[in-house]
Amino acid sequence: MDYKIKLRALVALNAALILALIAGSFTAPGRRSSSMVKLSLTASVDRVSAISISAPGLSIALQKRAEAWLVSEPEGSLPADTARVTGLLNALGALSGAERVAASRASWAELGLGEDSAARLLLRDF
DSSP: OHHHHHHHHHHHHHHHHHHHHHHHHHTSSSOOTEEEOOOOOHHTTTTTOOEEEEEEEEEEEEETTTTTEEEESSSSSSEEEEHHHHHHHHHTTTOEEEEOOOOGGGGGGTTSSSTTTTTTEEEOOO
């Protein structure tokens, strides 16, 4: 696998971890507001068997095999840092609420969430 592809994969995984931590700080107990929605991923995080991270020009897929995580995209199966993946899942599982910040899809681009700029994290439990 090309060094640049490996570097992109690591940067994207770190970005996803940072986003999860930032999201967690916004849902801290003292930060609840009336527009906060209860969110619970705790039960499903333990069952996650695949993770997809996508951003413009980048696509990374992780798959769990036994107790180890593998990077299955963009090229082949390479071992992932299981501790970091578990940390990401634990951070997501610790989220307790989400606050609506956009009233309509039209405002997503202003928040950096448009199709051409957003990063997406998809968890699967199949």
